[in-house]
Amino acid sequence: MWDGTDQTEARLACDSPRLTHLDRLEAESLHILREVVAECERPVMLYSIGKDSAVMLHLAMKAFYPAKPPFPLLHIASGWDFRAMLEHRDRMARELGLDILVHSNTEAAAAGVNPFDTPLTEYMRLMLTEALKAGLHRYGFTAAFGGGRRDEEKSRAKERIFSFRSAQHRWDPKTQRPELWNLYNARLHKGESLRVFPLSNWTEMDVWRYIRRERIPLPELYFARPRPVVQREGQLIVVDDDRLPLRPGETPVTRTVRFRTLGDYPLTGAMPSTAETVDEIIAEMLTSDRSERQGRVIDRDAAGSMERKKQEGYF
Amino acid sequence: MAPDLLAERSAPPAQAEKSLLRFITCGSVDDGKSTLIGRLLYDSRQLLADQVAALEAESRTVGAQGGALDFALLVDGLSAEREQGITIDVAYRFFETEQRKFIVADTPGHEQYTRNMVTGASTADLAVILVDARKGVLTQTRRHAYLVGLLGVRQAVLAVNKMDLVGFDPAVFEAIRAAFAPFAAEVGLTEVQAIPLSGLAGDNVTAPSPRTPWYEGPALLPYLERVKAGRDPTALPFRFPVQWVNRPDDGFRGFAGQVASGRVQPGDRIRVPRSGQESTVARIVTYDGDLAQAVAGQSVTLTLSDEIDVSRGDMLALAASAPETADQLEATLIWMGEQPLAIGRSYWLKLGTKTVSAQARAITARVNVNTLEAHAAERLAMNEIGRAELVLDQPVAFDAYADNRATGGFILIDRLSNATVAAGLVRQALRRADNIHWQALDVDRAARSTLKGQSPAVLWFTGLSGAGKSTIANLVEKRLHGMGRHTYLLDGDNVRHGLNKDLGFSDADRAENIRRVAEVARLMADAGLIVLVSFISPFRAQRQAARARFEPGDFLEVFVDTPLEEAERRDSKGLYAKARAGEIRDFTGIDSPYEPPLAPEIHVPTLSLAPEAAVEQIVAELELRGKLRAPDRGLDYTI
Numbered sequence: 001m002w003d004g005t006d007q008t009e010a011r012l013a014c015d016s017p018r019l020t021h022l023d024r025l026e027a028e029s030l031h032i033l034r035e036v037v038a039e040c041e042r043p044v045m046l047y048s049i050g051k052d053s054a055v056m057l058h059l060a061m062k063a064f065y066p067a068k069p070p071f072p073l074l075h076i077a078s079g080w081d082f083r084a085m086l087e088h089r090d091r092m093a094r095e096l097g098l099d100i101l102v103h104s105n106t107e108a109a110a111a112g113v114n115p116f117d118t119p120l121t122e123y124m125r126l127m128l129t130e131a132l133k134a135g136l137h138r139y140g141f142t143a144a145f146g147g148g149r150r151d152e153e154k155s156r157a158k159e160r161i162f163s164f165r166s167a168q169h170r171w172d173p174k175t176q177r178p179e180l181w182n183l184y185n186a187r188l189h190k191g192e193s194l195r196v197f198p199l200s201n202w203t204e205m206d207v208w209r210y211i212r213r214e215r216i217p218l219p220e221l222y223f224a225r226p227r228p229v230v231q232r233e234g235q236l237i238v239v240d241d242d243r244l245p246l247r248p249g250e251t252p253v254t255r256t257v258r259f260r261t262l263g264d265y266p267l268t269g270a271m272p273s274t275a276e277t278v279d280e281i282i283a284e285m286l287t288s289d290r291s292e293r294q295g296r297v298i299d300r301d302a303a304g305s306m307e308r309k310k311q312e313g314y315f
Numbered sequence: 316m317a318p319d320l321l322a323e324r325s326a327p328p329a330q331a332e333k334s335l336l337r338f339i340t341c342g343s344v345d346d347g348k349s350t351l352i353g354r355l356l357y358d359s360r361q362l363l364a365d366q367v368a369a370l371e372a373e374s375r376t377v378g379a380q381g382g383a384l385d386f387a388l389l390v391d392g393l394s395a396e397r398e399q400g401i402t403i404d405v406a407y408r409f410f411e412t413e414q415r416k417f418i419v420a421d422t423p424g425h426e427q428y429t430r431n432m433v434t435g436a437s438t439a440d441l442a443v444i445l446v447d448a449r450k451g452v453l454t455q456t457r458r459h460a461y462l463v464g465l466l467g468v469r470q471a472v473l474a475v476n477k478m479d480l481v482g483f484d485p486a487v488f489e490a491i492r493a494a495f496a497p498f499a500a501e502v503g504l505t506e507v508q509a510i511p512l513s514g515l516a517g518d519n520v521t522a523p524s525p526r527t528p529w530y531e532g533p534a535l536l537p538y539l540e541r542v543k544a545g546r547d548p549t550a551l552p553f554r555f556p557v558q559w560v561n562r563p564d565d566g567f568r569g570f571a572g573q574v575a576s577g578r579v580q581p582g583d584r585i586r587v588p589r590s591g592q593e594s595t596v597a598r599i600v601t602y603d604g605d606l607a608q609a610v611a612g613q614s615v616t617l618t619l620s621d622e623i624d625v626s627r628g629d630m631l632a633l634a635a636s637a638p639e640t641a642d643q644l645e646a647t648l649i650w651m652g653e654q655p656l657a658i659g660r661s662y663w664l665k666l667g668t669k670t671v672s673a674q675a676r677a678i679t680a681r682v683n684v685n686t687l688e689a690h691a692a693e694r695l696a697m698n699e700i701g702r703a704e705l706v707l708d709q710p711v712a713f714d715a716y717a718d719n720r721a722t723g724g725f726i727l728i729d730r731l732s733n734a735t736v737a738a739g740l741v742r743q744a745l746r747r748a749d750n751i752h753w754q755a756l757d758v759d760r761a762a763r764s765t766l767k768g769q770s771p772a773v774l775w776f777t778g779l780s781g782a783g784k785s786t787i788a789n790l791v792e793k794r795l796h797g798m799g800r801h802t803y804l805l806d807g808d809n810v811r812h813g814l815n816k817d818l819g820f821s822d823a824d825r826a827e828n829i830r831r832v833a834e835v836a837r838l839m840a841d842a843g844l845i846v847l848v849s850f851i852s853p854f855r856a857q858r859q860a861a862r863a864r865f866e867p868g869d870f871l872e873v874f875v876d877t878p879l880e881e882a883e884r885r886d887s888k889g890l891y892a893k894a895r896a897g898e899i900r901d902f903t904g905i906d907s908p909y910e911p912p913l914a915p916e917i918h919v920p921t922l923s924l925a926p927e928a929a930v931e932q933i934v935a936e937l938e939l940r941g942k943l944r945a946p947d948r949g950l951d952y953t954i
Contacts, residue, residue: 019612020332021416030614031573034558038627038668063571063614065602067563150407157406157421176404177735178430178651180437182573183665183726187733201418203409 022210026059029198031182032161033063033145036196037070039186040143043196044136047073047100049085050262051218052147052199055207058216059198060145061096072099074135074144078127079109080264082240088219103135115266116245127264133169136193143186143194151203161200167191205285212278221259222281224273228252235269333411336544339420339435339468341459342445347476351445351514352408352421353386355536358521359410386514405431414540429462429684429698430651433738436466437724440545442504443472443535448481448511452494457502458684460495464502465647465700465740467720470544471499473509474535478527479516485529501687508542510535546720548611552636553577553585554714554722556667557629561616569600569616570625575667575721578610579617579633586634587625588712593634594621611721628669630712630722638722640710641744645679647716649700652729652736656695656703659768659945662736664707666725672708673727674768679704704745716740764843765945767801771840771869772942774933776849777858777912778875779904780890781882783921787875788849790930795845798934800943803839804847805832820901826857833861840869845942853909868940873933874915879904881922 019027036043045060047053060069075089093100105113108126115123136144150157160176162184177185186194199207211218228239230250237244239252244266246252257270258281275281342348374385408419420435422428436442442463446456463471473495481487492509499507510519511527512535518524519534533541554575561569579585583596599606600616609615617631625631632638650656656675664673681692681701695701716723727737764771774791776784785806795802810832811818818824829852836846852858862870882904883891894902901907917936919929937943 019610021335022332024335024612027573027612027614031558034571034614035668038559062602064559064561065616066567066569066600067561151409157408158404178405178434178738180434180726180735180738181721181724182438183667183724185665185726185728185733185735187663187728189733201407201409203411203416205411206416 022206022213025202025206026062026210028182028201029056029059030063032184032196032198033060033069035184036143036145036162036186036194037064039184040188040194042139042141043071043143043145044074044101044139044141045069045071045145046132046147047075047089048147048262049075049081049089049219050147051207051211051222052149054216054218055202055210056145056147056198057092057096058214068097071145072101072139074101074103074139074141076128076131076135077102077104078115078131078264079104080115080127080243080266082219082221082238082262082265082268084219084221085262088217092217101135101139103131103138105131105134115264120267136169141193142188143196145196145198147199148195148197149199149202149204149207150197159197159200161197162186163195163197164188165193165195169193171195205282208278208282208285212282219262221262223277224256224258224275224280226254226256227270229255229257229270236271237268238265238270240265333414333416335416335418336441336539336542337418337420337439338441338443338539338544339422339432339439339463340443340445341422341432341463342474342476343447343453343455346445346447347387347514348421348445349387350385351443351474351476351512351520352419353388354514354517354520355419356408356410357386358517359412359536404428405435412536412540417539429458429700430649430738432459432462433466433649433651436463436468437720437738439463439466439468441470441472441539441542442468443474445474445476446491446495448475448477448487448491451491452498454685456495457498457687460499460504461502461684461687464499464504465649467716469504469546470506470542471504471508472535472538473499473507475509475511476514478511478518479513483511483518483524483526485511485527488530508532508538510538548576548721549578551576551611551719552638552714553579553583553631553633554638554667554719555579555585555617555631556669556722557625557627557631558668559627560625567618568622569598569618570631571614571616572631572668573614574609574611575630576611576719577633578608580608581605584634585619585631586637587623587629588632588637588640589629589710590624592623594619594623596620628667630667630669632712638712638714639744640712642707642710643676643745644705644707644713645742645745646703646705646725647700647740647742648675648695648703648727649738649740650695650697650736651738652734653697654729654736655697656701656737657945658765661730663728663730664705664711664725664739665728666711666713666739666741667722669711671711673705675703676706676766677704678702702742705739713741713744715743717742760841760843763841767843768945769800769843769845770942770945771843771845771866772937772940773836773840773846773848773865773870774873774917774937775836775852775858775861775870776847776873776875777852777915779877779879779882779909780851780902781885781887782875782877783919783926784849784851784875787873787919787926787929787933788847790926791933792847794930794934795937798943800845801843802845802847804849805836807832807850810835829857829861833864836861837864840865845937851903851909853903853907855910855912858912871916871936871940872912873917873919874912875919875921876911877921879909 064070089100105127113123113126148156150159160179163171164176165171229236230239230252236257255272256274258273258275259268259270262268273284275284340348340352373388406421408421410417420439422432422435444456444459446452475488475491488511510532511530512519518526521534521536523534554577555572556575557570557572559571561571579596581596581598584593585596586593597618597620599609600618658675661672661674664671678692678695679702680689681695681699682689684700692701714722723741725739726735727739729736760771776788778784788804792802792804815828815831818828832848832850836848839846858872886892890899893899894905903909917933
């Protein structure tokens with residue numbers, strides 16, 4: 001039935017009429033969100049304030065409309081988050097009328113753990129992985145939505161949408177349940193939990209196109225602005241507050257940059273850009289030659305490191 | 316709600332909205348599947364500079380192409396499988412072109428990973444089946460075609476890979492194409508496009524290769540971009556599995572779900588197949604405003620004009636074309652569990668949004684995926700495919716999988732481990748009348764007990780008169796009965812009124828009494844029952860003789876241990892008083908000995924254990940010994 005000339009008709013016949021790939025991705029995500037709410041005892045949405053979280057939250061607003069999402073949001077704050085992220089978080093909670101829980105590893109912070117002096121892997125483990133486990137445990141959550149996508153990294157490509165974690169929050173690639181059709185198995189024993197990834201089948205480009213289509217509000221960090229930066233190990237680090245210890249010879253200079261991903265400000269590299277709007281970001285991405293995680297200090301590690309982190313419980 | 320979220324949408328540029336094609340790739344470890352997918356990602360410019368740099372670095376260190384770009388490294392994700400050099404699970408890959416977004420389910424071809432291929436095929440519109448041009452159509456090629464066909468995929472690309480290694484010989488390609496065609500038709504692949512290509516060299520991947528001037532068809536990527544794939548689900552009858560009842564306040568009651576097939580509009584008359592109740596669709600509610608129509612694939616919330624009983628698990632349908640409901644199904648099962656399918660064991664069955672309890676009553680066939688022949692079978696182990704009759708604890712609404720992939724597929728979940736142990740494809744409903752399709756099976760003890768979902772056993776209660784044997788045995792039987800088990804209680808007193816009316820209390824008569832009871836119990840066990848025998852049976856030798864009549868493991872001696880003083884104190888029938896008075900001779904414990912069991916399977920000390928607790932203990936023991944589920948059959952029983 002191949003016909004090299006008739007593309008329009010082929011498109012229509014392939015999918016449900018009128019449903020574009022974004023429509024189908026959205027519908028699949030709503031289905032996933034609702035399945036978890038229907039089958040899991042205590043769901044929570046991990047809200048990291050980034051663009052994926054923004055999309056996930058928007059989908060949650062849709063899935064349960066006209067009701068509010070019947071679960072709280074949980075933000076794992078390291079204490080080194082960009083100020084603009086915290087402002088955006090509080091604004092979204094206020095405007096949408098949602099509960100946002102914030103959990104931090106205050107013990108580690110009090111003990112002096114910080115992104116400068118603590119070895120990076122240890123910092124990540126304490127402030128993200130351990131804080132996340134403690135946060136989930138504190139409220140007894142049995143299922144946590146995360147914004148992970150399969151296109152992000154090779155080990156993610158095999159992650160299930162309903163990803164099963166042992167009582168120790170460990171991910172074992174060998175014991176994951178097969179996922180057939182759209183029939184998800186959310187059954188758990190006591191102490192076990194699920195990580196659920198409603199955006200599994202989205203790509204970074206899908207996320208941006210959806211943000212544009214739905215006009216989803218984002219922290220302004222995603223858009224190019226003049227910002228004070230220092231250059232460190234090939235990364236442009238924005239001096240977000242006066243806690244960033246400047247090294248000898250370092251003087252912040254103002255450059256027009258934006259972020260492709262958000263995390264702790266001392267660990268997240270910015271990129272030079274003039275893209276001030278979502279349209280401009282998409283245009284820039286179409287000609288970009290760098291992948292998304294390239295700006296994350298945590299990921300520039302040996303191959304297989306993400307898999308290790310996940311087995312330990314990193315989201 | 317954020318004002319931003321309510322703001323009017325801008326009209327997106329046309330190219331932002333694409334169609335979506337999901338396909339599965341099948342091939343063995345050596346067919347070059349990972350390389351081909353890597354090549355598609357590379358050539359469709361999905362890779363960015365830093366990823367290409369990483370690929371170059373890895374190609375030099377761990378690559379299998381002697382330092383040249385090893386595209387397979389792009390897709391072999393987990394370090395364990397890299398070490399083994401094979402892909403061991405389903406991975407999902409994404410790429411897009413101007414026309415389409417693609418989701419690729421990349422599954423390994425090794426035989427023991429049938430489950431992965433079935434998983435990947437369950438959501439695929441099309442299959443790309445790889446063949447090594449040097450090897451041609453292999454057994455595994457047929458297996459892959461069968462599996463994707465079984466899961467309802469109708470279209471395939473036969474990717475004849477490594478054409479560069481056969482000198483792009485058209486005769487080789489044509490021979491493979493011709494060998495595959497009849498088999499494809501047999502397994503339901505109605506449309507096959509054979510393409511000669513080289514994933515490694517890039518021939519016919521994104522553009523026609525000058526090295527195959529004799530081939531006039533499309534290259535792989537242009538074909539995938541333009542093929543009309545998958546059945547149009549909007550043409551099927553309307554099905555809407557209710558996921559969640561949305562009740563934000565008393566004024567709103569909506570049913571959230573994803574339209575599985577067909578389409579619906581306000582005013583449509585709908586029915587709940589479970590109850591037969593009908594109503595009319597009032598609104599199709601979404602966050603972006605009410606819709607005039609919802610079609611297959613959309614996630615929406617429906618409200619109805621009447622207050623009828625609808626809850627999660629119900630499947631709404633148009634009144635004029637409602638699906639069947641049944642509590643007995645014949646289905647194809649693809650077994651994925653570590654433990655084989657156990658006849659009579661209870662599993663969770665999830666179909667649509669409904670979860671019910673299900674047991675397999677019989678396995679009617681097992682399919683040899685290499686020859687497609689169906690054989691009679693007694694068990695279904697991991698990665699095996701068979702047909703089974705399932706009995707559900709309540710009716711479900713469904714369609715045959717061949718008619719509707721969205722409402723004819725189900726999963727089975729193990730109730731203990733919570734593992735997903737099978738994918739199921741509904742073939743048809745079974746009526747009560749045509750329940751039993753035993754094939755080539757003798758009706759033996761195992762068959763009889765399998766039908767009852769249990770294994771034969773004899774609980775032999777022994778102890779002094781008045782020890783509490785009958786009391787406890789009665790309670791145990793009640794409990795088992797309540798659990799749906801098939802039982803019979805043989806009580807000493809009652810048997811002496813009938814079967815053993817002719818026997819007295821001499822040593823010989825006592826021995827005959829026990830022999831007869833043991834023989835009756837044996838027949839009953841052979842019929843598949845759990846038999847409870849409540850007999851004083853004071854002598855070890857007699858109990859041993861009874862035990863010898865049964866298969867090992869079937870005879871469970873229950874010692875109801877009540878000291879003589881206590882039994883005599885209770886003396887519920889006044890027998891001890893009579894014996895002490897000399898009115899009864901040879902009374903056990905008074906003037907005839909009681910030999911307590913030396914190693915009873917179950918010991919019930921009645922002074923410290925209440926009867927109810929004793930029941931728990933005994934039922935737990937039965938459970939532990941596997942008596943409350945159908946017997947496991949040996950491997951050698953397989954035909």
